[in-house]
Amino acid sequence: MLCQRCYEYNGGKTLKFRIENKKGSIYFCSETCRASFEEEDNESILRSCLFDLEHWYRSNSCEDNYDDEKKSLEEAWSEIEAWEQEILKTKRKSHMVPKLTETEYSDIIYILDVMFSQYKGTNELELSLFVKLQTNEQDKVAKYPYLLKSYTRMYKYLKLTCGPQLQPFITIDNIRRIIGTSLTNAFGIWSSTVPGEDKEYFGCALYPSASFFNHSCSANVSRTRHGRLISFVTSHPVLQGEELCIQYGNHTTEDYHTRQKDLKEWFFECGCKKCEMRI
Ligand SMILES: C[S@@+](CC[C@H](N)C(=O)[O-])C[C@H]1O[C@@H](n2cnc3c(N)ncnc32)[C@H](O)[C@@H]1O
Structure with a gap:
């Protein structure tokens, strides 16, 4: 299990400190980490998204899906644009939320983290560098065409589940940028930091200034x-x-x-x- 704040890994044991509600739990390695998360997320925006994500993933996950998307990038994303117009007219949307794979679950945590930093806007330097990062969406989808379906599914998930504070950041351009730049710029979070040692991958985090x-x-x-x-x-x-x-x-x-x-x-x-x- 990984500390949500400092990424400390304790070898699969349950971490002692947590924040929970009826949908899920967020774990921390120490009171300091929990307090620092609570302070930054003082409006409960990120935790509410993380609880929802955990709850949704537990009840609606699916196996990794390697079906190739036959459409081009631009076609697939313009269909999402049309889908967005349609959902504006739909009242009940809960049945439209897509199932998620394990990879999508961890990618969405990453996307939420970046959007939350954008919402907070506290680190102006890093945010200004973020828009200058190289994006590799095109290369990645050309090599793994099934990923395009995954990207658009994650977009739908975010659009349909996130609260109003993060909605301004759920635009096609921004989500494509967050995903596209993560591919060659984000740093992996691994169970061990020792080079050459066997380790487990937990996800990634972005440090734009270090990506240069x-x-x-x-x-x-x-x-x-x-x-x-x-x-x-x-x-x-x-x-x-x-x-x-x-x-x-x-x-x-x-x-x-x-x-x-x-x-x-x-x-x-x-x-x-x-x-x-x-x-
Ligand atoms: C994380 S970025 C590094 C910063 C990048 N040079 C920039 O100015 O935005 C990674 C990209 O830099 C380029 N790059 C980094 N190291 C390289 C190398 N040893 N040989 C060729 N290209 C490299 C590649 O285009 C790679 O996808």
Whole structure:
């Protein structure tokens, strides 16, 4: 189980601190984490969405669905635009909320988190950088066409279930941007932060300013997560003018071809010095 606030993982045991209502529970590793969540979510906006999501997922989940969407990106999203006009005329909408897969459940937590930051608007620098991030929706859907159905299903879920405060952020452009930028910019939250160690993936979090680090297969900056914060520290002396790079993924001693194959998930061919030399 993961602390909602600091992402602390306690090996599958139930965390001691929680906020709950009849729909669900949100767990924390300490009173400090719970209090800090409550303070930030002082209007109960995020917790209400998380409770609803848990409740809906428990009663209406479905298996991962790998049916390819036959439509193009633009066609699929313009159908959503038309769907939105239709639902304005519909009074009872609860039967229209789609079932969710486990992946969608965790992706929606991520989307809610980003929208909640947009709603709070407290970190202006990060929000201004968010709109400059590279989006890879097109590449990702071209490689995995079934994802388009998943993206539009998540959109419908959010539109039909979120309260009025987050609704201004549930626009097709914004949700496409949140999903599209997450693919190559968000940092994974894993059960362990030790490089090379076996670990479980829990989801991801966005730190726009840190997303401008390029990748190198011989990175000179290492990152460590401390709760919600990630620190970036040079791992060896850096020459003046030398680019600071982190390592995407979890490589240790893999050869050139294995690294290039893995980095295809980030949709680029690595042009770092080590790869240029085919080492
Ligand atoms: C998280 S962004 C890094 C910031 C990005 N360069 C920018 O200015 O927005 C990741 C993208 O940067 C580019 N990139 C990062 N490292 C690279 C590398 N070693 N070789 C080629 N392209 C790289 C790729 O386009 C990749 O999808």
